[in-house]
Amino acid sequence: MAVDALCGPQVLLDSLGLVGQVPSELTEQVFDYVxxxxxxPTPSVEGDAASDELGFMLRAQRAGDVLLSRVFFAKFEGWSDTVHDCVPTTGWRVR
Known part of the structure; x- marks a missing residue:
C-alpha cells in the first residue's frame, strides 16, 4: 500500500511525518530514528530510506517543480525478504 504525497493521509512514525516532506531531509531523519x-537503516535502490524491520520504504513523488515524500508499506507474504521486493511494478512508475 502506498500513500500519495499530495493527497495523503499523513502517516506518523512517532512524531515524524512521512508524507509530503522533503525526501532528502526525511531520509536522514528516518535513518536516525531507526x-x-x-x-x-536500509537505503532503497534510489537512495531513499527504507526499513525492513518496520515494513516501509520512502519514495519521492513529483509535485510540480518539487519532490515530496510518499510512503510505501510492505506486506511480507513469504516470497519476499525486503520492502523493496514488495513494491509492485506500478509503484515504481509513480513520479
Missing amino acids: TERGMS
Missing part, C-alpha cells in the same frame, strides 16, 4: 532504536 539507528537510535537499534535497527538497521
Whole structure:
C-alpha cells in the first residue's frame, strides 16, 4: 500500500511525518530514528530510506517543480525478504 504525497493521509512514525516532506531531509531523519532504536537503516535502490524491520520504504513523488515524500508499506507474504521486493511494478512508475 502506498500513500500519495499530495493527497495523503499523513502517516506518523512517532512524531515524524512521512508524507509530503522533503525526501532528502526525511531520509536522514528516518535513518536516525531507526539507528537510535537499534535497527538497521536500509537505503532503497534510489537512495531513499527504507526499513525492513518496520515494513516501509520512502519514495519521492513529483509535485510540480518539487519532490515530496510518499510512503510505501510492505506486506511480507513469504516470497519476499525486503520492502523493496514488495513494491509492485506500478509503484515504481509513480513520479
